[in-house]
Amino acid sequence: MADPRSDYLTRLDAALVGPRRTRRSLVREAADHLDDATEALVDAGYDEETAARRAVVDFGSVPDIAASFQTALAVAASRRTVWLLLLVLGYQPLLWDSGLNLASNSAGTRSDRWLFHLLDGAIEAGSWIVLAGALFLLVVTGIGNRWWFIGRATARFAGAFALAATTFVPLTSVGMIVAAGSADVGLWMLALTLVVLPLAGVAVSARRTLAAT
Structure with missing residues (x-):
């Protein structure tokens, strides 16, 4: 048997x-x-x-044990997603403010347009907000989980936060280039390779986190 x-x-x-x-x-x-x-x-x-x-x-029973184990899985998934988000956000300032300086390189001849400047300010402020939020969630799902019971609601919030960030940053970045009227293929390839695709990977992780909650 x-x-x-x-x-x-x-x-x-x-x-x-x-x-x-x-x-x-x-x-x-x-x-x-x-x-x-x-x-x-x-x-x-x-x-x-x-x-x-x-x-x-x-x-x-399997449903009862799975329910208790699922909380641990959800928190683990959210923590991994937040780490990925921090990794990708970590080099964004080098892309836009220094190093490659995509903001200046994408300015083109239409940089005086209000939309370009609005998006430029939005991505700078938004990136810092997302970075601060991600650091906070990393602490809450890590050290904080040792002091308090971190449930699925926190993991769900982390997944939703990461998903929102992975929508905001690439859309704003691409919007800046479009508003500037830049036709530089190299610039578009850099934005795709260093901004859009990495954040798309984070978005996949965020969706898996939400599925785990």
Whole structure:
């Protein structure tokens, strides 16, 4: 007869949504608990099959255990998303204010247009706001999680925040280039490679975070 622990762990793994490494760690934790409980019951006089079946029943139903594990997965997913967001945001000032200085290079002949200046100010202010928010969420989902119970609502907010940021920054960046009337192919390729595509990757992670919540 099939080991009820194996079937239980398979169903538990299928019920969880989130980062693979964290998911495997949680399932492995459940497996260790079931093995320890089974061993204790065998020592108490039960046969192996009965002990394994009782260990599974005592551990709790798959929906109940999955619900408690899912919170940990959601927080882990949100933390990974925030890290990715910080990584991409970290080099944005080098793109727009120094280094490549895309803001000046994209100015073109139409830089006196009000929209260009509005977007230039918006991306500068918005980037700092997003950076501050991401740092705050990183602390809350990390160190803060040791002091308070961080639930799915916080993870959901982190995912939504990251998704909003990954929409705002590339749209504003592309809008600046369009408003400036720049036809520089190299500039467009830099914006696509260093702004749009990396933030698209963060957006995918943010959507996975929301799915985990």
